[in-house]
Amino acid sequence: MNEHFINTWVPNCELGRIHSLREPIAKRREREGKHFDTSHSLAQAIIKGGKTGSKKGSPVDCLVISSEFELMGRLLVNDLSKDSKRSGLWRQEYYLAFLEEALEGKAPGLGNIVLTAEQPSQFVLDLFRTPTAGNHQDYTVVVIDATAFENGGTLIIDLEIGREEGEVGFYLFDGDNELSTTEEIPKGMLTWTWGEPGDTRQIIHRFDQGQFFKLGATGHWARNEPCINAFRAKITVVENQTEPLEEKRLESNEDTPDVVLDKAHPSQEILAAFRAPGPGYQDYTVVNIDTTAFENSGTLIIDIHVGSGDTSGSFDLFRDDTEPPTEGYPTEAISSVSGIRPGKAGKIRHRFAGGKVFKFGATGDWYGEKGRINAFHAKISVEEH
Numbered sequence: 001m002n003e004h005f006i007n008t009w010v011p012n013c014e015l016g017r018i019h020s021l022r023e024p025i026a027k028r029r030e031r032e033g034k035h036f037d038t039s040h041s042l043a044q045a046i047i048k049g050g051k052t053g054s055k056k057g058s059p060v061d062c063l064v065i066s067s068e069f070e071l072m073g074r075l076l077v078n079d080l081s082k083d084s085k086r087s088g089l090w091r092q093e094y095y096l097a098f099l100e101e102a103l104e105g106k107a108p109g110l111g112n113i114v115l116t117a118e119q120p121s122q123f124v125l126d127l128f129r130t131p132t133a134g135n136h137q138d139y140t141v142v143v144i145d146a147t148a149f150e151n152g153g154t155l156i157i158d159l160e161i162g163r164e165e166g167e168v169g170f171y172l173f174d175g176d177n178e179l180s181t182t183e184e185i186p187k188g189m190l191t192w193t194w195g196e197p198g199d200t201r202q203i204i205h206r207f208d209q210g211q212f213f214k215l216g217a218t219g220h221w222a223r224n225e226p227c228i229n230a231f232r233a234k235i236t237v238v239e240n241q242t243e244p245l246e247e248k249r250l251e252s253n254e255d256t257p258d259v260v261l262d263k264a265h266p267s268q269e270i271l272a273a274f275r276a277p278g279p280g281y282q283d284y285t286v287v288n289i290d291t292t293a294f295e296n297s298g299t300l301i302i303d304i305h306v307g308s309g310d311t312s313g314s315f316d317l318f319r320d321d322t323e324p325p326t327e328g329y330p331t332e333a334i335s336s337v338s339g340i341r342p343g344k345a346g347k348i349r350h351r352f353a354g355g356k357v358f359k360f361g362a363t364g365d366w367y368g369e370k371g372r373i374n375a376f377h378a379k380i381s382v383e384e385h
Helices: 019-032 041-050 076-086 091-103 247-254
Strands: 005-011 059-068 073-075 121-129 142-147 153-161 168-174 192-193 200-207 211-220 226-240 267-275 285-290 297-306 313-319 335-340 344-354 356-365 371-385
Touching: 005 041, 005 091, 005 247, 005 267, 041 335, 059 091, 073 076, 073 091, 076 091, 076 285, 121 142, 142 226, 153 168, 153 192, 153 313, 153 371, 168 226, 192 200, 200 371, 211 226, 285 371, 297 313, 297 335, 313 344, 335 344, 356 371
Parallel strands: 121 211, 267 356
Antiparallel strands: 005 059, 059 073, 121 226, 142 211, 153 200, 153 226, 168 192, 168 211, 267 371, 285 356, 297 344, 297 371, 313 335, 313 356
């Protein structure tokens, strides 16, 4: 330790992260009259370091902590030899490089990806495998650092599965959850989804304060032959908003890009989110659709697919001079489809005479818990008459 940082090696059994040793260690401390003061700032930093976890776990963690007790880096003792060999460095050289990265602010070992307000979205490309004999799961783990979002937010994980052999389950856990390979149904998971080769899936989870998460990908254990397949994940955090409902709605309208259709490009696709407004209210995500290039007449077609989040969506089409309401029924909508459940699809068709500009509004239905967020994908096109 010096004026810049603290470097310490901590047995994970002392932090209670090895379940089978929790009771013996508690009895030993009681017998010896020792008390582990978890309220101390240094202890809090060490405990926070233990919450990032790893695929296989580790008996001892090497932690780098600043003089202000902020976590700067984490290295698993089990990974020291393996990773140093992979990098072509001696153990001592790899350890020194780890310390240097921590002091440079690169936060080594604190998460495969780190999300912030400045960089709220990142991509991960990795592989998953079917479990080996005797195991139900063989996790590829992505550690997600969302601690920068102090007021919480919504974690959205868009998943693409490769076209090789092998089905896959994706499980989301809290960062301090130890992932067991022997459990047929993983315990402590926050949410999950399953897919086959070539599928796209989505995980959505709302959280109230900044934290770590673990995304575990594992092949389907029922297969007889071993399989390896790829997956790609776009991991995004939408930060919780504190503005009143009307202000938030107006801001989202201004930030949503317009869709401009013409004869050369009669179709566009958008991917966005909507929010449950609470009973009796509306909280529209608005997309402006410009069809003025179609001077005669046509049919506007909007194919809608709702994400797998835990709230249904309602979708309304308005004229350009109509302001979508903030409460009550959308009586001025010229076409609507409502109550589309998660994972389901719907369609809006509207015939128009002479090119016009429309407003397409997406909002949660009145039966979902206020503030819940779900995603939607819309293919917007015009058939010219």
